Amino acid sequence: GQQLNQSPQSMFIQEGEDVSMNCTSSSIFNTWLWYKQDPGEGPVLLIALYKAGELTSNGRLTAQFGITRKDSFLNISASIPSDVGIYFCAGRLSSGTYKYIFGTGTRLKVLA
Amino acid sequence: GAVVSQHPSWVICKSGTSVKIECRSLDFQATTMFWYRQFPKQSLMLMATSNEGSKATYEQGVEKDKFLINHASLTLSTLTVTSAHPEDSSFYICSARAGPNTEAFFGQGTRLTVV
Numbered sequence: 001g002q003q004l005n006q007s008p009q010s011m012f013i014q015e016g017e018d019v020s021m022n023c024t025s026s027s028i029f030n031t032w033l034w035y036k037q038d039p040g041e042g043p044v045l046l047i048a049l050y051k052a053g054e055l056t057s058n059g060r061l062t063a064q065f066g067i068t069r070k071d072s073f074l075n076i077s078a079s080i081p082s083d084v085g086i087y088f089c090a091g092r093l094s095s096g097t098y099k100y101i102f103g104t105g106t107r108l109k110v111l112a
Numbered sequence: 113g114a115v116v117s118q119h120p121s122w123v124i125c126k127s128g129t130s131v132k133i134e135c136r137s138l139d140f141q142a143t144t145m146f147w148y149r150q151f152p153k154q155s156l157m158l159m160a161t162s163n164e165g166s167k168a169t170y171e172q173g174v175e176k177d178k179f180l181i182n183h184a185s186l187t188l189s190t191l192t193v194t195s196a197h198p199e200d201s202s203f204y205i206c207s208a209r210a211g212p213n214t215e216a217f218f219g220q221g222t223r224l225t226v227v
Contacts, residue, residue: 003155033215042118042205042218043156088155097161097169098212099146105155 003104004089010107019076021087021106029091032065032072033100037086046087047074081110114140116208118219125196125226132192133222135206141186142208146216147179150203162189196226 004025013019023032031050035043047058049065049072056063062075072089089103115138125131135145144163148156160176162168162183170176180192189208193200203223209216 035218040203040221040223042116042207042221045215045217048215092215097144099158099161100207100216102156102158107153 004091004101006087006089006103006106008106009104010109012109012111013079015079015081015110015112017079019079019083019108020073021108022071022073023089023103024071025091025101026070027091028069029101030069030094031092032063033090033092034061034063034072034074035088035090037088037105039085043088076108079108079110081112084108084110114138114208114210114217116142116206116217116219118206118222120222121220122223123225125224127197127226128195130192130194131196131224132190133204133206133224135189135191135208135219137187137208137217140208140210142189143186143211144216145183145189145206145208147181147189147191148205148207150205150221152203156205159191193224196224198226200224201226 004023006023033048034046037043047063052069053067054065060077064073087106090100117136119134147159150156159174160168160170162181164183164186168181183189205221207216207218
């Protein structure tokens, strides 16, 4: 099935560092979302973006909807150990079943 | 956010048997529910989209006769894996949303192991 490309695939960082990850697509999306998945759990919605160029924050998380509508970025500031997990981007289709296309995921590990 | 509950959280079944997984929206009415499968260290792959009261829309390559989906009410959808085989072992996750322009919330997932 179709997937969005995320990078990096995985990253190890020190506690307190800032983290950046991005998501790119060959198709345009009108809605971009970022989720976090802990081991053995379902994804949890972190941020939803609805407008090209939009910059939205949720605590230490900031996400941007790329101006071309083909990419999105997620930044985590001052990382803490509980930030560990897998981060997925997703694009939501604007017609048909309005389904979500998920990214390949970025696995984050925080070293205390 | 809204609450979506899956049951069971994990299940082990014998090869050749069928297994039913339930997905419930606890505090909202879900017009649409999605079913995903996730293999270890991989992303979520959409299996099918179900709308209340109508037949599910399956993604290409997903066998509708093997993965039976029923969305009989606005708060419940079920996925039945029929004649399960070891290669069906996976993490199955549902999500539910109230309408086409609202976001979906995920259940906690069901770990299926077929032995």
